[in-house]
Amino acid sequence: MGALTGYRVLDLSRVLAGPWCGQTLADLGAEVIKVERPGVGDDTRGWGPPWMKGQSDELTSEASYYQSTNRGKLSVALNLASPQGQELVRALATDCDVLIENYKAGSLAKYGLDYASLSQLNPRLVYCSVTGFGQTGPRAAEPGYDFIVQGIGGLMSITGERDDLPGGGPQKVGVAFSDLMTGLYSTVAIQAALLSREKTGVGQHIDMALLDVQVATLCNQSQNYLASGKPPGRYGNAHANIVPYQVFRASDQDFIIACGNDSQFVALCDAIGLGHLPADPRFTRNADRVANREAIIEILSGHFIEGRAQEWIDRVHPRGVPIGAINSIAQALDEPQVKARNMLVTIPHPLKADFVTVGSPIKMSGTPVEYLRPAPMLGEHTDEVLKRQLGLDDERLAQLKASGVIEQLGEH
Numbered sequence: 134m135g136a137l138t139g140y141r142v143l144d145l146s147r148v149l150a151g152p153w154c155g156q157t158l159a160d161l162g163a164e165v166i167k168v169e170r171p172g173v174g175d176d177t178r179g180w181g182p183p184w185m186k187g188q189s190d191e192l193t194s195e196a197s198y199y200q201s202t203n204r205g206k207l208s209v210a211l212n213l214a215s216p217q218g219q220e221l222v223r224a225l226a227t228d229c230d231v232l233i234e235n236y237k238a239g240s241l242a243k244y245g246l247d248y249a250s251l252s253q254l255n256p257r258l259v260y261c262s263v264t265g266f267g268q269t270g271p272r273a274a275e276p277g278y279d280f281i282v283q284g285i286g287g288l289m290s291i292t293g294e295r296d297d298l299p300g301g302g303p304q305k306v307g308v309a310f311s312d313l314m315t316g317l318y319s320t321v322a323i324q325a326a327l328l329s330r331e332k333t334g335v336g337q338h339i340d341m342a343l344l345d346v347q348v349a350t351l352c353n354q355s356q357n358y359l360a361s362g363k364p365p366g367r368y369g370n371a372h373a374n375i376v377p378y379q380v381f382r383a384s385d386q387d388f389i390i391a392c393g394n395d396s397q398f399v400a401l402c403d404a405i406g407l408g409h410l411p412a413d414p415r416f417t418r419n420a421d422r423v424a425n426r427e428a429i430i431e432i433l434s435g436h437f438i439e440g441r442a443q444e445w446i447d448r449v450h451p452r453g454v455p456i457g458a459i460n461s462i463a464q465a466l467d468e469p470q471v472k473a474r475n476m477l478v479t480i481p482h483p484l485k486a487d488f489v490t491v492g493s494p495i496k497m498s499g500t501p502v503e504y505l506r507p508a509p510m511l512g513e514h515t516d517e518v519l520k521r522q523l524g525l526d527d528e529r530l531a532q533l534k535a536s537g538v539i540e541q542l543g544e545h
Contacts, residue, residue, distance in 0.1 A: 135160075135502070136497060136500040140230045141165075141166070141228065141229045141230050142159075142163050142164065142165040142166065142229060142232070143168065143226055143231070143232045144166065144233045145213070145222070145233060145235075145236070145246075146234055146263060147175040148175065148176050148177055148235070148312070149279070149316065150235060150279075150312040150313070150316045150343065151261075151316065151319070152177075152202045152203055153202050153313055154233055154261070154315075154319040154320045155206060156202055156204050157317070157320045157493070158320060159206055160205060160493040160495065160502045161495070161500075162500065163231070164207070165205060165206040165207065166206070166207045166209055166229075167206040167509065168211050169208055169209070169512070170212065171210040171512065171540035172210075172511075172540065174208075174210070175199060177196060177199040177202070178199045179196060180196050181196035181197060181198065182197075183197045184196055185197055185200055185482070187484045187485050188485050188486060193484050193485075195508075195510065200490060201491070201508075203508035203509065204480070204504065204506070204507060205504065205505055205508075207513070207517070208512055208513045208514055208515070209512065209514060209515045209519070209539070210512030210515050210539060210540035210541070210542075211538065211539050211540075212537060212539070213244065213246075215538050217533065217538045218538050219244045219246060221538070222244075222246055223246065223250075224522075225523070226246075226251045226254065226258060227254050229255070229258065231260075231261065232251065232258060233263065233323075234261070234262055234263070235262070235263040236264075237274065237276060238267070238268045238273045239268075252336065252338075256334075256336065257330060257334065257336050258336040259326040259327055259339065260336065260337075260338050260339065261322065261339040261341060262339065262341065263315060263316075263319055263341045263342075263343075264277055264343070265277005265278065265343045265344060266342050267342035267344070268340045268342075272344075277342070279309035279310070280309075282311045282343040282347050283305050283310060284305075286343075287351055287355070288311070288347055289303040290365075290366070291351075291365050292306060293367045294367060295366065301367070310347075310350075311344075311346055311350075312343065314346050315342075315346040318341060319341045326339060357373060370389075371426075375391075375392070375423070376392075376422035376423050377390050377392050377401075377429065377430065377433055378393070379430070380459070381434060381445075382438055383441050384439065384441055385442055386458075387442070387459050388445060388456065389458075391455040392454060392455070393455065394419065395417070395419060397455075398411060398416075398422070399411045400452040401452070401454045404448045404451075404454070405436060405437075405449065407436060410432070415428060416429050446458065477490075477491060477492065478490060478491075478492040480504045481507070482507040483510060483513075492504065511542065512539075512540045512541050512542045513542040515540060516541050519539070
């Protein structure tokens with residue numbers, strides 16, 4: 134039994150932020166019904182290659198991107214633009230605890246699927262809207278994309294190498310950071326709203342914006358600006374407030390040192406044969422090292438280039454100073470600690486019995502995450518859900534299919 138077993142979620146979202154929220158809720162035990170466009174489905178179904186490999190390693194039409202963010206859901210292929218489809222969604226929403234959507238602000242009102250309309254039918258509904266810029270403000274009507282928000286929200290101004298160094302300039306993060314963080318914040322908000330409903334008996338509308346989340350997650354960088362009046366710049370792989378806390382180059386490859394306090398700096402210097410450095414007043418305290426960043430980094434860089442990365446790691450790691458290699462994704466997934474934490478899981482898929490995916494990082498002692506199903510195929514559960522939730526019989530389902538309102542797996 135999962136922590137959210139018994140809760141039902143209607144997921145009208147697509148691409149990443151909303152689906153990431155829905156997948157997290159499914160991991161925690163909620164039943165998540167994903168509504169997708171007949172014949173097409175979520176946009177990410179077409180975002181390949183790469184494609185999932187089938188039982189005999191043949192390529193399928195299931196995009197790996199879609200697989201990464203829709204685990205554990207039921208797929209209902211339903212035409213939301215048709216009046217009959219809208220009526221089916223309204224009926225489903227009356228028996229759900231949560232609804233997630235990421236349509237443009239206000240656009241679902243014309244279908245009678247906005248919070249104001251559905252809360253009249255189901256006052257206990259927790260309704261989460263995910264947009265680029267929120268339901269209010271001068272940019273509310275604009276579409277929102279993670280890449281644009283990383284730029285507007287300031288993240289790219291502090292990501293990437295310094296302008297005066299080779300390769301300098303703004304960079305986006307290697308994954309859709311604002312999308313993923315918005316999905317996680319949405320999950321937190323939904324669970325809080327469900328807890329509030331236990332006291333009040335009524336649901337509420339949650340207004341989540343990628344830009345809000347991006348600004349919030351600037352964290353210490355934005356507070357540094359508010360304190361100093363100086364906008365932080367790009368430090369590449371260095372840290373704005375801690376030195377040494379960055380990538381260094383050894384004779385064979387790069388590695389990371391994250392020296393978080395003065396005692397760790399003493400231990401680091403002793404381990405690498407530079408035990409005199411902490412006595413230098415330029416480097417004694419972290420504030421001193423930040424003020425004299427270039428000097429200390431020049432000394433350390435010249436020293437580390439004389440040895441191999443693993444040799445430095447082997448010398449420093451036993452002293453309790455955070456240090457590590459820079460793995461590829463292949464190396465990261467093969468890391469013994471990752472395997473020991475069960476971060477790779479096998480979930481039988483209709484097209485591949487031993488389908489492997491990355492699991493949830495949530496570890497709970499009493500209600501652990503369960504992997505009940507992989508990401509669904511388009512319309513895989515249309516008949517099952519509409520029969521069970523709405524009591525539709527085969528004749529009615531056949532009529533809806535004939536009119537293009539719904540679709541069952543394998544029928545397009």
